[in-house]
Amino acid sequence: xxxxxxxxxxxxxxxxGVSWKLNDRPTDWKLFVLGASYLFYGWADWRFCFLLxxxxxxxWVLAQAVFxxxxxxxxxxxxxxxxxxxxILLGFFKYYGFFVESALSVLEPLGLAATPMLIxxxxxxxxxxxxxxxxxxxxxxFRGHQDTxxxxxxxxxxxxxxxxxxxxxxxxxxxxxxxxxxxGGQSVDVTRAVRLICRxxxxxxxxxxxxxxxIVDPVFVAPGQFRNWELLVGAWAYAVxxxxxxxxxxxxxxxxxxxxxxxxxxxxxxxxxxxxxxxxWRRWHMTLSRWLRDYLYIPLGGNRGGPNGExxxxxxxxxxxxxxxxxxxxxxxxxxYHGVGLVAERRHAVSVEARWLPTEDAExxxxxxxxxxxxxxxxxxxxxxxxxxxxxxxxxLVFHFVVVGWIFxxxxxxxxxxxxxxxxxxxxxxxxxxxxxxxxxxxVGMIGQFIPRRIGDALEYRASQLPPIIMAIGxxxxxxxxxxLGPQGVAPFIYFNF
Amino acid sequence: MNQTRSAQxxxxxxxxxxxxxxxxxxxxxxxxxIVFVVLASGNxxxxxxxxxxxxxxxxxxxxxxxxxxxxxxxxxNRPYDWAAEQLxxxxxxxxxxFPVVAGPDAEPSVTTTTMPAVRVPTAAxxxxxxxxxDSTAKALGDMLKSSVTDIxxxxxxxxxxxxxxxxxxxxxxxxxxxxxxVATDSPEVTLFMVGANDGQSILEGDGxxxxxxxxADWEEQYRERIAGIMDLNQGNGRRLIWVGEPNVGKGNVQxxxxxGNRIAQEEAKTRPxxxxxxxxxxxxxxxxxxxxxxxxxxxxTARCYAGDGVHLSVKCMNLVMDSLVPxxxxxYSTSPGP
Numbered sequence: 121x122x123x124x125x126x127x128x129x130x131x132x133x134x135x136x137g138v139s140w141k142l143n144d145r146p147t148d149w150k151l152f153v154l155g156a157s158y159l160f161y162g163w164a165d166w167r168f169c170f171l172l173x174x175x176x177x178x179x180w181v182l183a184q185a186v187f188x189x190x191x192x193x194x195x196x197x198x199x200x201x202x203x204x205x206x207x208i209l210l211g212f213f214k215y216y217g218f219f220v221e222s223a224l225s226v227l228e229p230l231g232l233a234a235t236p237m238l239i240x241x242x243x244x245x246x247x248x249x250x251x252x253x254x255x256x257x258x259x260x261x262f263r264g265h266q267d268t269x270x271x272x273x274x275x276x277x278x279x280x281x282x283x284x285x286x287x288x289x290x291x292x293x294x295x296x297x298x299x300x301x302x303x304g305g306q307s308v309d310v311t312r313a314v315r316l317i318c319r320x321x322x323x324x325x326x327x328x329x330x331x332x333x334x335i336v337d338p339v340f341v342a343p344g345q346f347r348n349w350e351l352l353v354g355a356w357a358y359a360v361x362x363x364x365x366x367x368x369x370x371x372x373x374x375x376x377x378x379x380x381x382x383x384x385x386x387x388x389x390x391x392x393x394x395x396x397x398x399x400x401w402r403r404w405h406m407t408l409s410r411w412l413r414d415y416l417y418i419p420l421g422g423n424r425g426g427p428n429g430e431x432x433x434x435x436x437x438x439x440x441x442x443x444x445x446x447x448x449x450x451x452x453x454x455x456x457y458h459g460v461g462l463v464a465e466r467r468h469a470v471s472v473e474a475r476w477l478p479t480e481d482a483e484x485x486x487x488x489x490x491x492x493x494x495x496x497x498x499x500x501x502x503x504x505x506x507x508x509x510x511x512x513x514x515x516x517l518v519f520h521f522v523v524v525g526w527i528f529x530x531x532x533x534x535x536x537x538x539x540x541x542x543x544x545x546x547x548x549x550x551x552x553x554x555x556x557x558x559x560x561x562x563x564v565g566m567i568g569q570f571i572p573r574r575i576g577d578a579l580e581y582r583a584s585q586l587p588p589i590i591m592a593i594g595x596x597x598x599x600x601x602x603x604x605l606g607p608q609g610v611a612p613f614i615y616f617n618f
Numbered sequence: 619m620n621q622t623r624s625a626q627x628x629x630x631x632x633x634x635x636x637x638x639x640x641x642x643x644x645x646x647x648x649x650x651x652i653v654f655v656v657l658a659s660g661n662x663x664x665x666x667x668x669x670x671x672x673x674x675x676x677x678x679x680x681x682x683x684x685x686x687x688x689x690x691x692x693x694x695n696r697p698y699d700w701a702a703e704q705l706x707x708x709x710x711x712x713x714x715x716f717p718v719v720a721g722p723d724a725e726p727s728v729t730t731t732t733m734p735a736v737r738v739p740t741a742a743x744x745x746x747x748x749x750x751x752d753s754t755a756k757a758l759g760d761m762l763k764s765s766v767t768d769i770x771x772x773x774x775x776x777x778x779x780x781x782x783x784x785x786x787x788x789x790x791x792x793x794x795x796x797x798x799x800v801a802t803d804s805p806e807v808t809l810f811m812v813g814a815n816d817g818q819s820i821l822e823g824d825g826x827x828x829x830x831x832x833x834a835d836w837e838e839q840y841r842e843r844i845a846g847i848m849d850l851n852q853g854n855g856r857r858l859i860w861v862g863e864p865n866v867g868k869g870n871v872q873x874x875x876x877x878g879n880r881i882a883q884e885e886a887k888t889r890p891x892x893x894x895x896x897x898x899x900x901x902x903x904x905x906x907x908x909x910x911x912x913x914x915x916x917x918x919t920a921r922c923y924a925g926d927g928v929h930l931s932v933k934c935m936n937l938v939m940d941s942l943v944p945x946x947x948x949x950y951s952t953s954p955g956p
Contacts, residue, residue: 126665126678129651136647140640305640312635341760379643532932584635592646596653603658604701 121163160281168244179254199262215447246285282377288387289407311584313378320371323364325606331361343540347549360565395514435459659686741770748805753780755811765939783815784843811861817874865908867927
């Protein structure tokens, strides 16, 4: 079930109404939301509900085992078993075909063609997201950061439909307390929710869908046939499209959850206004970056073990982040590319820091997990670019560094990506796909990155003063305008594939 | 002391957003949806008609049609319809009915057994080639464009449209669209590829169900539509390459695809201007059926389909191009000169 559809709208009218009716009865509320979430998830293919429920029960049981184990060694064993099983689940559904094909491409030239079980494995929507949520729960229990929760609480946490299929990746500690201490039904932050939902719908339905059909899909299918301006604008357009698509989805998800009285963490913070690569990763898919930091970078050693250890861990974290996005060499290269970029930037920053920056800088500490500052003790100069170069030049450079990465990310193969780059420097000309409307859509998508937050907040405040009926009619008309401006049909969200 | 106090910037009082009760929020949501549905009732009917057949569609079509009629009485849907027309959102779904055809065993409708040769194109005056059909055609067209960049004698225009087919004229009428393409573009060669979305009942443009999927009438009605597309491409020396769908990895879709391919082959035999291009044979597994992985001519194994088991991967699309481009250029190729 896709958010920007009438089917979802009708589903949500019912769910929202019943949810608030049951607000004073937490157990009933949880059971109802659990049922609604499974209906939402099973709408496209009910068989995946079995996978979700198996993951729920399995992880809950293993977390209980971690919690009850008497020795640290046993606790660790149970935790490793849980993480291993989750990775096997993820690996089977997501990477089976990739590994089989890669192995065959190596074996066949050597005359060692094996006959693996060449079966087609359907990718269950959202499997990466709920698997990561499950891992975070088990590891948090192991670390003593999280008490175990009831099976019902865990099942609702994992399946809660606003974040089930494409995040944000929420932690149990952020979600379960909100279920058990339901907010009163008298003060719903409707203006913030409406702002998020309308903004998300506009980004997804108008900007992302338009750019996809107008320029991105054609240039990435066959880059060899397009002129270099088409390819350049196509790459910019994809940067805007993927941002509009994914942040649009999370805006809607956060807004919907807010209407139900549940607050999610932010997932995007004007990422293309970043002035360094590290700054970009603190603004892009923030909940995944946080997850990778807490459950991969830090267990790998974080920045303990000297600069070389830190660079290795950083690189490996980004490499895994790339692989998480999908079973393709293009994603691995994309992750490695960002890893190399971050390492290079860190090395450069450290050398600049030694010359220019103060050694203590509170801003440079991890933002939202102060417990881990011990591991990340050495200041990480995130904004070194602003200290050494014009901020707009820094933004321009970082944006284009990211755009180059997106070309790998979007291309169907490495050959396709190389063909794209080759076309950028050889196929001189403007072409026909670069139109004023395409440029306008890119401009609209980008300008949102630089509008000060206070302007949005001021508008939100003014909107909150409107009579509810006027606000409701305004929302209806706004949705109408989106429906008119967007291409026909609703394309699936890009991140459903991940 | 006073001086110090006045030097400090005055803090602006924090403006607190007004919140609403859950009941008001719910009522607001309902009002928003009613506003949307009433003002865009025509669009709602079209969206409902595009749904797969079943009780959900019946309910959606019935409900939205009633709302549309009511809003039409008071002209509430006019602004949306006007804006949609101005923005070119509405599909020009001209009334088009596929003509009745005689069936595979009947005498050929055309007595001519040979076709005049396709003119030899030049780079200055390339052969006008149109690709049309569903999303598989769209991908085919995109790939064809990139495959013939070194053949300036071919000019490819891609009209492939996702989620379309021949069964649901209420959603997208390929008969009307093909008539329009022939009239406006005058293609010299048309490549047409559909079938992956046609495993469903056949509907007219107005939503009338003319044949339930699986019924005896379905094949007859589907044959009329295939033949109709072929006949629209007759005349002026125009050629049609009917590109058959590959076998697909979804049981219900595969049945429709196989039936469609068979009918297209049968109908092509009776029409000299039509060539049937058999993609399914090119990308089949060792047993001739669907296989997610196939062995390519160079001996390597490749995954042949995208994740949905319907659309071909780039590797297999390239395989198709290796055979399709010679068919295309073969239409006009002359013997190599001295």
